[in-house]
Amino acid sequence: xxxxxxxxxxxxxxxxxxxxxxxxxxQRMRKPIGYYWxxxxxxxxxxxxxxxxxxxxxxxxxxxxxxxxxxxxxLTAAGREALAGWLVEPPxxxxxxxxxxxxxxxxxxxxxxxxxxxxxxxxxxxQRRLDAFQEQHADLLSRHADDPSHPQFGAYxxxxxxxxxxxxxIRWCRWMAEQMAELARRREPSx
Amino acid sequence: xxxxxxxxxxxxxxxxxxxxxxxxxxQRMRKPIGYYWxxxxxxxxxxxxxxxxxxxxxxxxxxxxxxxxxxxxxLTAAGREALAGWLVEPPxxxxxxxxxxxxxxxxxxxxxxxxxxxxxxxxxxxQRRLDAFQEQHADLLSRHADDPSHPQFGAYxxxxxxxxxxxxxIRWCRWMAEQMAELARRREPSx
DNA sequence: ACCCCCATGTAAGGGGTTACATGATTTA
DNA sequence: TAAATCATGTAACCCCTTACATGGGGGT
Numbered sequence: 001x002x003x004x005x006x007x008x009x010x011x012x013x014x015x016x017x018x019x020x021x022x023x024x025x026x027q028r029m030r031k032p033i034g035y036y037w038x039x040x041x042x043x044x045x046x047x048x049x050x051x052x053x054x055x056x057x058x059x060x061x062x063x064x065x066x067x068x069x070x071x072x073x074x075l076t077a078a079g080r081e082a083l084a085g086w087l088v089e090p091p092x093x094x095x096x097x098x099x100x101x102x103x104x105x106x107x108x109x110x111x112x113x114x115x116x117x118x119x120x121x122x123x124x125x126x127q128r129r130l131d132a133f134q135e136q137h138a139d140l141l142s143r144h145a146d147d148p149s150h151p152q153f154g155a156y157x158x159x160x161x162x163x164x165x166x167x168x169x170i171r172w173c174r175w176m177a178e179q180m181a182e183l184a185r186r187r188e189p190s191x
Numbered sequence: 192x193x194x195x196x197x198x199x200x201x202x203x204x205x206x207x208x209x210x211x212x213x214x215x216x217x218q219r220m221r222k223p224i225g226y227y228w229x230x231x232x233x234x235x236x237x238x239x240x241x242x243x244x245x246x247x248x249x250x251x252x253x254x255x256x257x258x259x260x261x262x263x264x265x266l267t268a269a270g271r272e273a274l275a276g277w278l279v280e281p282p283x284x285x286x287x288x289x290x291x292x293x294x295x296x297x298x299x300x301x302x303x304x305x306x307x308x309x310x311x312x313x314x315x316x317x318q319r320r321l322d323a324f325q326e327q328h329a330d331l332l333s334r335h336a337d338d339p340s341h342p343q344f345g346a347y348x349x350x351x352x353x354x355x356x357x358x359x360x361i362r363w364c365r366w367m368a369e370q371m372a373e374l375a376r377r378r379e380p381s382x
Numbered sequence: 383a384c385c386c387c388c389a390t391g392t393a394a395g396g397g398g399t400t401a402c403a404t405g406a407t408t409t410a
Numbered sequence: 411t412a413a414a415t416c417a418t419g420t421a422a423c424c425c426c427t428t429a430c431a432t433g434g435g436g437g438t
Contacts, residue, residue, distance in 0.1 A: 006290060007425080013297035023389050034296030036289040040427060045391055066433045068390045080300065087297060088305035090312050091290035095398085098227040099197060099282035101352065105225025106204035106278060107345035109271065114279035121281050148370040149377060154298035157370070161292065161363045168355040176348060179339040186340065198397075214417050231399060236419055257405045259418045286426085 002054045004082065007047050010037050012056060012075065012083040017151060019074035022048055034158045035133070048073060056082055104176070112187065116180035123173035130166045133159055193245045195273065198238050201228050203247065203266060203274040208342060210265035213239055225349045226324070239264060247273055295367070303378065307371035314364035321357045324350055 004012075014025055014033055022045055029039040039047075048071075051057045056079035064070035075083070100122060107115060137159045140146075145156040195203075205216055205224055213236055220230040230238075239262075242248045247270035255261035266274070291313060298306060328350045331337075336347040 005425080006288075006293075010293055013293055013300075016297045016300040021389075022391095026389090032287065034292045036287050036292035037296075038286045038288070041390090042392080042428080043426065045389095049391095064390075065388050065435065066390070068432080070389060083297065083300050084302065087294045087301035088309050090309065090316075091294070094288070094290065095229045096223065096227050097197075097229075097285070099285070101225045101227035101349045102197075102201055102204055103278045103282070104348050104352075105228075105345045106207045106274065107348065108342050109204075109207040109274050110278035111275065118279050118281065125281075148374045151299055153370075154296045157295050157298065157367060158292045160366075161295075161360070164359040164363055165356055168359060169352065172352045172355055175351075179344075179348070183339045196397080212417075213419095217417090232418090233400080233420080234398065255418075256407060256416050257418070259404080261417060 002050075004051070004054070004056070004086070005047070007039055007043055008051055008056075009083065009086050010039060011044065011047055011051060012079055012086075013037075015057065015073060015075050015079075016083060019072045021070055021072050023070075025073075034155065035162055036158065051079070055079075112180045112183040116177050116184065119173045119177040119180065123170050123177070126166055126170045126173065130163070130170065133162045133166065137163060193241075195242070195245070195247070195277070196238070198230055198234055199242055199247075200274065200277050201230060202235065202238055202242060203270055203277075204228075206248065206264060206266050206270075207274060210263050212261055212263050214261075216264075225346065226353055227349065242270070246270075303371045303374040307368050307375065310364045310368040310371065314361050314368065317357055317361045317364065321354070321361065324353045324357065328354060 010029070010033065011025065014020065014028055020028070025044055025048075026041045029037070029044065032038045048057065052059065052073075055076055057073045058076050059071040059073045061069040061071050103110075103115075103118070137156070140152060140156045140159065143152065144150060145152040147153060150156070201220070201224065202216060205211065205219055211219070216235055216239070217232045220228070220235065223229045239248065243250065243264075246267055248264045249267050250262040250264045252260040252262050294301075294306075294309070328347070331343060331347045331350065334343065335341060336343040338344060341347070
């Protein structure tokens with residue numbers, strides 16, 4: 001019973017709705033799958049080989065356009081079982097790392113006007129991300145994915161969290177920009 | 192002009208309020224600094240040596256309790272300058288990875304009752320985290336760290352974001368638990 | 383001629399985690 | 411006597427990122 005890495009489970013997750021080739025998996029995992037997981041091509045191919053060796057996936061092979069075969073991967077019964085077991089396991093606590101928060105912690109060592117621009121730029125970044133999320137959310141809603149028995153409800157639900165979590169972050173960035181403006185005003189009262 | 196890693200800047204951030212020994216840095220970075228950055232002891236000591244070689248920090252050495260010297264590190268003028276420059280740089284986009292969201296994406300492959308328990312456990316985890324944040328927030332408030340010119344305003348501000356971002360996550364977990372209950376009810380209408 | 387898309391794979395290097403190692407002093 | 415604390419350092423391993431490599435087919 002070989003252990004499976006988080007990346008391995010990510011691939012099983014990506015395959016849970018139907019077979020995909022390695023190349024298709026690479027495409028999907030460039031844009032984050034479930035809006036919160038990415039992987040590189042150079043990770044994916046070796047991991048597919050490992051999952052296959054462990055009997056969690058299997059593939060059909062046909063002649064590809066290049067020098068190598070095109071393989072279409074799908075979950076085996078063992079793979080479906082391993083996935084179902086993992087899904088309900090409480091996740092091991094991961095270390096959060098957020099460079100913006102790290103900068104904020106040491107903010108006293110920075111120029112307030114520079115930090116004001118920093119937070120405004122952050123707010124814009126998150127605003128653009130929110131716009132993209134809203135677009136995809138609307139698309140899934142139009143396909144009635146808000147029904148928990150809909151096959152895409154999972155993807156819809158990840159967007160729900162993104163839509164709930166992003167606006168507070170944007171408000172915080174704007175609030176930080178104001179605080180920095182206030183600081184700059186105090187330090188140089190006459191300009 | 193050697194490049195400095197994110198970890199290197201994290202150490203400069205940790206040192207921005209005054210000198211610390213390697214051991215003290217290890218203690219602080221076990222619990223996340225700024226509530227969003229951690230590092231292991233085995234990373235910290237080599238990184239301190241690199242920062243020192245690059246002239247960004249320097250240290251006094253005295254006899255320690257064990258076989259090695261006790262070193263107290265502080266920022267140099269060059270270190271303070273490097274930190275101030277980095278603080279206002281827009282952060283390189285990092286890959287988010289969230290196992291909970293990954294599981295949610297593939298939720299259709301799981302048992303609804305198992306997932307309901309999963310989300311309830313998640314909600315409790317975040318609730319406990321929120322309680323701890325609120326305690327520290329109250330502590331910093333009692334020391335008037337909500338003033339942007341207060342030396343601890345940065346730490347206070349990181350807590351502000353945590354306090355704004357965590358409740359939506361808890362509400363989402365509870366909502367997911369309800370959705371899973373609804374799904375279970377539909378699949379087994381008579382129990 | 384050159385670049386992009388399909389399609390799969392390997393190599394090198396950085397960053398992070400877990401565990402090992404030393405050894406004196408304090409606490410149970 | 412056993413452990414925890416102080417204090418610094420090393421080794422092995424895994425994961426991830428960037429880049430290299432092959433080679434046919436289609437577009438400009």
